[in-house]
Amino acid sequence: MDYEEKIRHVICMVSDFFYPNVGGVEEHIFQLSQCLLHRGHKVIVLTHVYGDRRGVRYMTNGLKVYYLPIQTFYNQSVLPTFITWLPLVRNIFLRESVTIVHGHSAFSTMAHEAMNLARAMGLKSVFTDHSLFGFADMSAIVTNNFLALSLADVNHCICVSYVGKENTVLRANVEQEKVSVIPNALDSLVFRPDPAKRPRNKINIIVMSRLQYRKGVDLQPDIMRHICQRYPQVNFIIGGDGPKRSVLEEVRDEMGADRVRLLGAVPHAQVHSILVTGHIFLNTSLTEAFCIAICEAVCSGLQVVSTNVGGIPEVLPSHLIHLAYPTVKSLSQKLELAIELEISGQRVEPWEMHSEARDIYLWGDVVRRTEQVYHRVHRHQASSALIHRIPRYKKCGVVAGWFMMFLVTLQFLLLKVCDALWPAKDIDLAPDYPTSFWSCGNGNVDRVGRPQWDDADNNVAKSVVKRKQKSRHRNNRAAASLSNGTPLRPDTSTRNLHRQL
């Protein structure tokens, strides 16, 4: 194990979803990358262009992000073409000397294509699945088929809950030994209870989710009507936006804007300040791989009423959560129970809840486990020769399997063409971002911090130019958006992370 501790991986996170987009996957990639950087690994992120955010950018602690010029096609994902941006990604893998490619989210086409290319180039690939799928409807069948094709040659999979693992193994036909369960984590130092912030004589019920079908928004109106009529002191606060918003607006107009408040989309940085104004958190999801929202609520000292679906029952101990069936009746019953507990003062104290939930999902823990997956993948002997890769697709069925074999062969030929056109020796290796300013060395920097190139110590000098670039980039108007008001809260969260680690 000692030997493994010293391995420095170069990890390339690939996903269509990344900052400035906001969401669970984006947050996860950012936090995981920050922790891995802190552990001494090198992390780069590949994503596609978001508006005027293009080119190479640096985020907190030298997280290097490539915004590749690829057009999005559907739902922020790029068109699956398999080969069109092969030369560009090959170039990036070579210049950053990537060893492990880590794709996120089953919906991200970029992740699948990059992982496949990584296998073709003999690198290792890891895939994190953040969601659950059904098996019956048309879109699920199509997605599952694509996933099965993509995961046929992946080195390791990570799922966020045991239910998620079961789901992935079944629908993508992956060997279960290849699948690990690593839960999501939250920044428990941010989510602290603050009982002073909530009203004394009222009870606020918070609902915080995207307003769409799979979050069970259709159940909410009837629950709200029932509870509002029965308890005059109970109000609802609803955060989030989505296609089902009109359903809730109807209820608001019926009940009055003081009883049901709709906040619209809430940036993740403000979620905590809204959570602490409530007493009870209601989650009505119909499917959920791992619900980080309920963890955040419990950590902030709220009673949680949730549907008993997907990975939710394994997320929290049973005395911290009221589980209900995904029906109006069952949810209303549990909600009434929670309200009664709140009125009679018999509920678990907020700080008690916080101290219990605080240490369950830590980023430090997630990173340690992810690192072990990386070590394991690093040891893993899986030949990337074409002759060994092709048989892996045989299990994917006749049509899809053979089609994939054709694509993999084409990819192999294109890689050979690229090797001839742009040989690896003509590709400059990108200098690493220095871990600290003084790591530049004494003799190589003059008094104003300018690097003094020295051939004997080229690496040191290289690292300084990166640093300079970064500080210059900060001045740059385009990069200014990085430092002010990013929803990912890089500064606060990293500070907390350091404490956690």
Add this chain to the structure above:
Amino acid sequence: MAYRNAHGELIYVDIKLKQYASFKRAVEVCVSSGRIQLLPWIAYTTILAVIAFMTQLHTLHLGWLCTAVVFQLGTLMYRVNGKIVSETLLVVAGLGIQTTATFYIGKQHTRFIPWGNIVDIVIAETITMQRVLFYMTLLVREQTNMPGQKLIPLFLNTWPRLACLQHIYSVCQDVLSPKCKEK
């Protein structure tokens, strides 16, 4: 000094700097992409000639032949006219920075940026269609009321590789760095 550029071709870097002076006030960096490549030209001409003979172009119609020849000559003229053989960066402390592009036919394009507008020289990265490349760029203050900074990329016709850029960078910083100390 000989380096390779991003396309794998040889380029020559010539640095004129008075090393013996106690403080460095001026430096001239000249990056030249060597001579014009004769071999590809001969090869292309031969191939085109063979194709022309195979299709019996000369017996087909004289007008077609003339058009083809004129078209070829036009292309040649255009390529030679637009070919930049060397790029020069002249940094004079207290005065400014001058960039010069020398064309194959001897024409020169010069651009001067006064000292007051210059912020710094940095090496940055850019994403092209198939590659990610390093390039050297000049950070300048914009002269208009618009606050903020502008980039003037350098050596965009010779595309030196990172090792070469680092060498140029360190030489230029020797002249530029006193500017930093003033701040």
